[in-house]
Amino acid sequence: MRVLLIHSDYIEYEVKDKALKNPEPIPDEMKKGRMDEVLVAFISVEKVDEKNPEEVVEKAVEEIVNVAKQVKAENLFVYPFAHLSSELAKPSVALEVLKKIEEKLKEKGYNVGRAPFGYYKAFKISCKGHPLAELSRTIVPEA
Numbered sequence: 182m183r184v185l186l187i188h189s190d191y192i193e194y195e196v197k198d199k200a201l202k203n204p205e206p207i208p209d210e211m212k213k214g215r216m217d218e219v220l221v222a223f224i225s226v227e228k229v230d231e232k233n234p235e236e237v238v239e240k241a242v243e244e245i246v247n248v249a250k251q252v253k254a255e256n257l258f259v260y261p262f263a264h265l266s267s268e269l270a271k272p273s274v275a276l277e278v279l280k281k282i283e284e285k286l287k288e289k290g291y292n293v294g295r296a297p298f299g300y301y302k303a304f305k306i307s308c309k310g311h312p313l314a315e316l317s318r319t320i321v322p323e324a
């Protein structure tokens with residue numbers, strides 16, 4: 182799994198077209214979204230993660246929480262992003278992993294948003310630009 186973390190003034194997105202034949206079914210209210218004062222996690226779920234999705238979910242949550250504490254972010258945003266890796270996990274696994282990350286971050290008390298999976302989306306983001314505002318993590322299951 183590849184994670185790009187951007188501490189932002191805001192992120193906003195708008196769903197455009199389907200990028201997969203069967204994208205995640207979404208209610209109208211998820212077709213556009215915005216979150217302010219937010220730590221955005223752009224996530225590419227990778228083939229190697231299919232070996233132990235539960236483990237990579239736990240590790241990803243730990244990494245995201247660590248950074249959230251450092252930058253004092255209470256709002257988190259999970260953004261499915263297929264462009265951080267050339268070895269992508271299949272969509273069914275990727276969506277489950279991303280939903281689990283969202284769920285576990287909520288269990289830890291954060292306000293968590295998530296962008297729809299399987300769509301081309303327009304998005305705007307305003308990176309804060311401080312030294313910890315742009316970070317990346319690579320997460321892999323134990324061999």
Ligand SMILES: Nc1ncnc2c1ncn2[C@@H]1O[C@H](COS(=O)(=O)NC(=O)[C@@H](N)CO)[C@@H](O)[C@H]1O
Pocket residue numbers: 200201224225226227261262263269270271272275297298299300301
């Ligand atoms: N492994 C993955 N990790 C994160 N997001 C994914 C993954 N696979 C699919 N997606 C989601 O599905 C969308 C399309 O995925 S994609 O791999 O780019 N596929 C396509 O664009 C297809 N149109 C051609 O392959 C991505 O924008 C993302 O929302």
